[in-house]
Amino acid sequence: MRWDGQAIAADDGALPGLERSGLARLGLVRSVRTPEFADVTFHEVMAKSALSKVPAASRMPFGWTVNPYRGCSHACRYCFARPTHEYLDLDAGKDFDSQVVVKMNVDTVLRAELAKPSWRREPVALGTNTDPYQRAEGRYRLMPGIIGALADSGTPFSILTKGTLLRRDLPLIAEAAGRVEVGLGVSLAFADEELQQSVEPGTPTPRARLDLVRAVRAAGLPCGVMVAPVLPWLTDSRDHLRRLLDAIADAGATGVTVVPLHLKPGTREWYLQWLEREHPRAVPGYRRVFARGTYALEAYRQWLWDRVEPLLDERGFGSSGHRARSGATGRFSDELRPHDEGDYPAGALAGMPRDGGGLEVAGAGVDQVLF
Numbered sequence: 001m002r003w004d005g006q007a008i009a010a011d012d013g014a015l016p017g018l019e020r021s022g023l024a025r026l027g028l029v030r031s032v033r034t035p036e037f038a039d040v041t042f043h044e045v046m047a048k049s050a051l052s053k054v055p056a057a058s059r060m061p062f063g064w065t066v067n068p069y070r071g072c073s074h075a076c077r078y079c080f081a082r083p084t085h086e087y088l089d090l091d092a093g094k095d096f097d098s099q100v101v102v103k104m105n106v107d108t109v110l111r112a113e114l115a116k117p118s119w120r121r122e123p124v125a126l127g128t129n130t131d132p133y134q135r136a137e138g139r140y141r142l143m144p145g146i147i148g149a150l151a152d153s154g155t156p157f158s159i160l161t162k163g164t165l166l167r168r169d170l171p172l173i174a175e176a177a178g179r180v181e182v183g184l185g186v187s188l189a190f191a192d193e194e195l196q197q198s199v200e201p202g203t204p205t206p207r208a209r210l211d212l213v214r215a216v217r218a219a220g221l222p223c224g225v226m227v228a229p230v231l232p233w234l235t236d237s238r239d240h241l242r243r244l245l246d247a248i249a250d251a252g253a254t255g256v257t258v259v260p261l262h263l264k265p266g267t268r269e270w271y272l273q274w275l276e277r278e279h280p281r282a283v284p285g286y287r288r289v290f291a292r293g294t295y296a297l298e299a300y301r302q303w304l305w306d307r308v309e310p311l312l313d314e315r316g317f318g319s320s321g322h323r324a325r326s327g328a329t330g331r332f333s334d335e336l337r338p339h340d341e342g343d344y345p346a347g348a349l350a351g352m353p354r355d356g357g358g359l360e361v362a363g364a365g366v367d368q369v370l371f
């Protein structure tokens with residue numbers, strides 16, 4: 001293994017207590033740093049299982065996931081998977097971005113699980129927790145084995161990513177799509193690179209991701225786009241949404257799903273730290289929109305969908321109530337579903353401008369916006 005000389009011994013003091021940590025419980029073999037990933041430590045583990053059952057209560061349109069990595073160097077400030085790092089005795093902030101768990105044997109374990117007589121070939125989703133095409137995948141190349149195992153077993157699957165490395169596996173995915181149902185989605189919520197780099201510093205640019213959509217379509221595969229998350233005050237103006245949806249339509253996307261920001265505990269603190277530093281004038285508005293916790297208030301979500309729906313219709317993506325259809329992929333429309341009707345008091349934001357004029361003033365004094 002090329003990184004043998006760079007392994008960190010568990011007791012060398014670099015990561016005190018590692019041998020007793022949540023990583024040890026995962027089957028830690030060694031921890032690795034390399035100059036190519038100067039800011040990231042990879043924790044290589046031998047996983048006991050590959051398939052994760054999605055709790056029925058989550059209402060996801062798939063029952064199973066495979067996550068070859070835990071943690072993600074894409075480092076999105078809003079990432080909802082951040083709190084899962086705390087189970088490993090790591091923190092949900094910088095550690096999530098820089099301490100990445102790699103399931104070295106994921107394809108072998110997955111093949112064994114898929115071969116069991118009890119496996120019912122239910123759809124499996126990749127990229128719903130951490131990104132399978134984050135930078136680490138360029139080195140570890142776990143996805144080809146996973147795709148092969150799923151296709152060989154007759155299991156339909158979907159992949160959602162921000163990583164342009166997906167291109168590498170397009171021939172393999174196209175081949176798999178001849179045998180099982182495959183859904184591909186690219187996540188892109190920003191038209192402007194400056195804001196994207198600030199919020200998602202480890203991700204490919206919007207232009208690169210639009211080119212990825214084009215590459216997927218050129219390979220003869222449908223490609224949905226997740227416009228997720230839409231950030232209050234920062235990306236919810238009509239102008240931004242128009243420019244983004246125009247670019248997505250131009251790239252040939254076959255479906256679009258729009259999801260407003262939600263902020264779980266753990267993620268919330270990390271995101272709001274960034275917001276305080278970069279956009280302090282937006283903070284009072286966020287306090288109101290997220291006054292009840294994880295999800296934006298129903299009044300905001302309704303306001304956003306009222307704005308988004310005609311924009312989707314105009315571009316041929318169609319919409320239905322609060323949900324955008326995801327076109328040919330048909331897999332992403334319920335993901336991250338923000339609907340928890342009843343969680344919010346009726347009329348919590350009564351008086352919010354229904355024509356959307358109020359939130360257009362981002363940059364012109366958001367603290368003066370009256371809901």
Ligand code: SF4
Nearest residue numbers: 072074076079130131
């Ligand atoms: S790419 Fe996805 S998994 Fe990775 S940090 Fe961003 S939101 Fe989280």
